[in-house]
């Protein structure tokens with residue numbers, strides 16, 4: 001099973017987590033008054049990369065925070081993770 | 096090609112079965128075709144067959160990067176049904192059901208279509224009401240559906256734990272008696288053989304690496320691992336790889352590629368002659384003609400191209416299966432495997448032209464594309480031949496998302512893993 005490193009809790013088995021779409025940095029939310037095409041792209045279209053991907057995951061059965069996981073969609077290797085901009089600081093990070 | 100019949104079987108039997116010819120030609124690529132179909136799964140082969148048979152198109156190639164039937168067509172759990180709520184889905188899958196009932200004769204190949212019924216179990220009153228609603232919608236669309244109470248279910252599947260003490264007590268069910276299963280490899284081979292007999296070139300170990308276009312953007316052919324092949328019409332039938340192929344022409348799609356697993360037990364004597372599904376327990380079960388019990392469940396839940404899943408889901412599906420059928424707890428699991436799914440954003444498929452002239456799309460089959468094989472091939476062939484969508488697939492248009500005309504059977508919204 002994949003081990004996913006939660007930035008706050010540390011590595012935990014994949015079943016503790018749920019997948020939530022692409023990294024918002026790569027798939028940003030359009031402005032409220034953006035044209036329909038921009039909203040269609042945001043709501044419905046996905047790049048669904050083969051190989052290395054940046055994805056949003058949530059530690060659903062733990063601290064319940066959303067964060068970004070770098071993961072390979074072919075080998076399932078997990079390269080790392082980081083909090084979303086503006087999220088509370090992970091424990092142990094230099095203050 | 097020899098026609099398969101009782102007589103040819105008898106004749107070959109007396110000759111020690113040494114004289115059967117190859118079922119289909121393993122062709123080498125020619126430099127150009129009228130239509131190139133990418134993907135030698137069920138959908139690609141069916142499309143090629145109907146292009147040749149229904150539309151008289153002569154020069155057709157099916158390009159397969161691996162071997163024929165190595166994709167999801169050979170990995171699925173073989174359920175065929177048309178028990179849909181929404182009119183567009185009902186009409187399309189019911190057309191498919193009619194093609195299924197005569198497929199073995201059409202192809203002169205026994206696809207072992209077995210109309211053993213597909214039973215959906217309800218574990219709550221609310222679910223039962225949703226089933227009654229779907230059953231009524233099916234009947235209004237001329238599709239068979241019956242709401243069953245617990246004694247009827249007990250009679251149908253005596254090994255099912257219908258007691259009040261069950262882990263997930265059963266309160267009723269919905270059955271489509273004409274639904275059932277078919278032999279998946281036979282569907283791939285039957286279409287391959289019938290298409291090959293009509294002159295279709297089936298080309299294996301031929302991966303499309305680039306889609307070629309002229310200065311106006313129209314399709315001119317493909318670059319492959321076996322050289323360049325010219326064609327003005329290309330049909331994409333690559334299931335879980337669709338987003339990768341579409342990326343070659345910068346076409347973003349409402350798809351996400353996910354992983355689905357299935358598993359079989361050791362073979363036992365016949366003990367289950369229908370397909371039993373429980374959405375609440377996330378598990379469905381049938382018995383193959385060899386006697387193995389086939390278990391399937393939900394997606395692993397994250398994007399993947401691995402065709403190989405993780406053990407927690409296997410454990411979950413087995414736990415659910417055993418809670419429904421306590422007697423199965425003594426069986427040993429023989430094999431587990433996985434396949435990749437082109438999950439769409441509303442759970443319904445896409446069959447359409449694309450903004451790229453000459454490029455046709457067949458995708459978004461989620462985990463239900465095996466049953467769609469005949470109807471999808473039929474409708475995509477029409478769409479390619481006429482450069483206009485078949486009536487049955489107009490609701491499956493690519494632009495339905497932008498128009499807000501999604502076909503969301505479950506009302507799950509644009510979260511592919513939930514469909």
Ligand SMILES: Cc1cc2nc3c(=O)[nH]c(=O)nc-3n(C[C@H](O)[C@H](O)[C@H](O)COP(=O)(O)OP(=O)(O)OC[C@H]3O[C@@H](n4cnc5c(N)ncnc54)[C@H](O)[C@@H]3O)c2cc1C
Pocket residue numbers: 133134135136137138139158159160161162164165166167168169170171172173174175301302303304332333334335336340355356357391432433434435460461462463464465466467
């Ligand atoms: C475990 C599991 C259970 C399922 N259960 C059911 C079920 O019970 N009922 C049901 O209706 N459906 C089921 N499905 C879904 C169904 O199998 C698929 O939706 C369907 O098979 C997809 O269509 P296909 O047969 O054409 O795909 P595939 O057989 O996957 O064909 C696509 C082909 O395209 C080829 N390809 C990809 N990229 C390229 C390239 N660049 N160049 C050349 N070739 C390429 C691939 O190698 C592959 O052979 C299940 C799927 C799985 C994995």
Ligand SMILES: [Zn+2]
Pocket residue numbers: 006007008009010059062063064065
């Ligand atoms: Zn955590």
